[in-house]
Amino acid sequence: MTAGPALEVKGLSIKFGEFTAVDEVSFTVERGEIFGFLGANGAGKTTTIRMLCGLLIPSSGSALVGGLGFADGGKGIKKIVGYMSQKFTLYNDLTVGENLDFAAGLRKLEPRYAAKRRRELFGLIGFDRPLNTLVASLPGGVKQELALAAAMLHDPEIVFLDEPTSGVAPASRARFWALIRKVTALGKTVIVTTHYMDEAEQCGRIALMRTGRLIALGSPDELKASAFPGPMTELDFNGSAPAAFLENLEKAPGLLELSPHGMRWHAAFKDKAAMEAALAALPAAASCTLIKPSLEDVFIRLVEGVER
Amino acid sequence: MNAFNLHRAYSVARKEVMHILRDPFTLALALGLPVMLVTFFGYAIDFEVRDIKVAVADRDNGPAARRLKEIFAASGYFRVLEPAGNPVEMLDSRRADAALFIEPGFSRDALGGRPARVQFVLDGSDNSKGAVMMGYLPGIQRAAATRLYGVEPPPAPLSIETRFLFNPELSSRWFMVPGLGAIIIGLLAILLTAMTVAREWENGSMELLLSTPVRPLEIIIGKLAPYGLLVLIGVFFVYLSARLVFGVPFLGSHLLFLLACLLFITAALSQGLFISVVTRQQQVAMQVGIISGLLPSMLLSGFIFPVESMPAFFQYFTMILPPRWFMEAARGIFLKGSGLAELAVPLLALAGLSLLLLALALKKFKTDLEP
Numbered sequence: 152m153t154a155g156p157a158l159e160v161k162g163l164s165i166k167f168g169e170f171t172a173v174d175e176v177s178f179t180v181e182r183g184e185i186f187g188f189l190g191a192n193g194a195g196k197t198t199t200i201r202m203l204c205g206l207l208i209p210s211s212g213s214a215l216v217g218g219l220g221f222a223d224g225g226k227g228i229k230k231i232v233g234y235m236s237q238k239f240t241l242y243n244d245l246t247v248g249e250n251l252d253f254a255a256g257l258r259k260l261e262p263r264y265a266a267k268r269r270r271e272l273f274g275l276i277g278f279d280r281p282l283n284t285l286v287a288s289l290p291g292g293v294k295q296e297l298a299l300a301a302a303m304l305h306d307p308e309i310v311f312l313d314e315p316t317s318g319v320a321p322a323s324r325a326r327f328w329a330l331i332r333k334v335t336a337l338g339k340t341v342i343v344t345t346h347y348m349d350e351a352e353q354c355g356r357i358a359l360m361r362t363g364r365l366i367a368l369g370s371p372d373e374l375k376a377s378a379f380p381g382p383m384t385e386l387d388f389n390g391s392a393p394a395a396f397l398e399n400l401e402k403a404p405g406l407l408e409l410s411p412h413g414m415r416w417h418a419a420f421k422d423k424a425a426m427e428a429a430l431a432a433l434p435a436a437a438s439c440t441l442i443k444p445s446l447e448d449v450f451i452r453l454v455e456g457v458e459r
Numbered sequence: 460m461n462a463f464n465l466h467r468a469y470s471v472a473r474k475e476v477m478h479i480l481r482d483p484f485t486l487a488l489a490l491g492l493p494v495m496l497v498t499f500f501g502y503a504i505d506f507e508v509r510d511i512k513v514a515v516a517d518r519d520n521g522p523a524a525r526r527l528k529e530i531f532a533a534s535g536y537f538r539v540l541e542p543a544g545n546p547v548e549m550l551d552s553r554r555a556d557a558a559l560f561i562e563p564g565f566s567r568d569a570l571g572g573r574p575a576r577v578q579f580v581l582d583g584s585d586n587s588k589g590a591v592m593m594g595y596l597p598g599i600q601r602a603a604a605t606r607l608y609g610v611e612p613p614p615a616p617l618s619i620e621t622r623f624l625f626n627p628e629l630s631s632r633w634f635m636v637p638g639l640g641a642i643i644i645g646l647l648a649i650l651l652t653a654m655t656v657a658r659e660w661e662n663g664s665m666e667l668l669l670s671t672p673v674r675p676l677e678i679i680i681g682k683l684a685p686y687g688l689l690v691l692i693g694v695f696f697v698y699l700s701a702r703l704v705f706g707v708p709f710l711g712s713h714l715l716f717l718l719a720c721l722l723f724i725t726a727a728l729s730q731g732l733f734i735s736v737v738t739r740q741q742q743v744a745m746q747v748g749i750i751s752g753l754l755p756s757m758l759l760s761g762f763i764f765p766v767e768s769m770p771a772f773f774q775y776f777t778m779i780l781p782p783r784w785f786m787e788a789a790r791g792i793f794l795k796g797s798g799l800a801e802l803a804v805p806l807l808a809l810a811g812l813s814l815l816l817l818a819l820a821l822k823k824f825k826t827d828l829e830p
Binding site for chain 1: 669
């Protein structure tokens, strides 16, 4: 294991024919981080991760993964990273033991070492069923945890998880994120993609992607502070919102963002003065509360706001 | 790390064996279907024509005419019908395949030692059947002459004696069953592997495989080996059926036959892998597998139509078809007892085609996930 950052990415791009799937992405990930990619479908999260796993060769730019580049076609990278894909976890018609043996065989692990790793990882994920359990009979959350164990059997420094919790029950999702924190506590670096905002909140830093570009990067608090430098309030009209008021509010100077959240509205302003001016005409029946912006607000402002 | 790694190939093979063992359908398909199909179609495919219906118009009604009819019936090939009406109408309505006219005076002439004639009219619309009937007539004529005149007919001044070597009974089954086995085994092998790589692409597991240091050749060999063994067991059952059910003689060397089978199976499995690697979709792979595995081997391998009688272009074209070479080898080993020397060309051709198809599959095997 070499010193230095886990990932060092500079101007990374990939083109499929004329289509640029990832466009000039640059960032650095330190060891032990939980680094999240947040973005809509087709934003380039999965493609970026696939490049960093050595599954796709970039068209231009450079990336050092654990200090290794693509000079050998990604073969070196494949040895030091673990990857859990979005679509497939484990072979359903094989048992837990057979799946893990297969993963160990592909990575040429010594049987004794593989067995030791298996016990360690079973401890980590809290798996206590027999090895000859058919994967098909396991609940989705457990399957996901086992897939993580299979991806970590060779003790990789960096683990890539592509939407690891898609299609998993909420309780299992929370369990899986606890597991991710345990993995980073062991000194591993975890790169994860998601489109769940609550999951993104749990990342150390988030890279926000849109149409192949990295449009914001930082910790959840940093992103919120940079997207919303001024105050944000939640407006509750106690009924349907008066159209005229909203129309005026939208045109108010200093308004950064106005978006519906269920029956309520979130309004963000440049500064306190702008907020007070804009809300002077607030109907009597309505109430307003100062709130902290959520990542969802950030996402709406940075990703969807650009599209408008 | 650099080159082919046996351990990783073995891991892939072991996983594939588990898939097969967990899937009784594939197992039954591979082991049971070939022998079932060979036995079933082996009975159906028979070029010998029996039970030819001959409508007889006996206007002689003498003892010689009766004897002639008996000779036809006793041959085992003809069934004598004596309709009330005109026999030619029976031909029209397909109630009879041939008509025999015995004119008055036949018995008088035959028993008096004078030349006697009958007329045999046959339905030429089915020319293969007609040709077979024509083939039976000289034998009937010979038997009739012997019985009616009490002497063997004198030999013609010039005669061509034919004798069939290798398949003395000219049993079409002996000829067809090994060929049928080749076609069914070939198709099965193609279909088995055509599904495997496509399945991994479809369910996304290929992405996971490729995220490890495993190499395409290791995946291909790992998938080839277990299916090769499976198909070989299927071949063994077909062999048993050919020998025990159809009594096909086996004159050659079993070792040589095993070698020919291994080469042919490898070629067919590689063809399936190539299809799978290129299509990446199970359904497409299945369709391409059936079309490319069935039609050429049925029509162009020499199974039904001899390669030698095809137009020149097709004679060359058949050379790229593994079943054509295996057909030659299998029939040679079964019926002629051909040895390595006689079969060098087909065996080398099979080996060459196997390598070519494997190389193609490997070349087309994409290791990146570019859509």
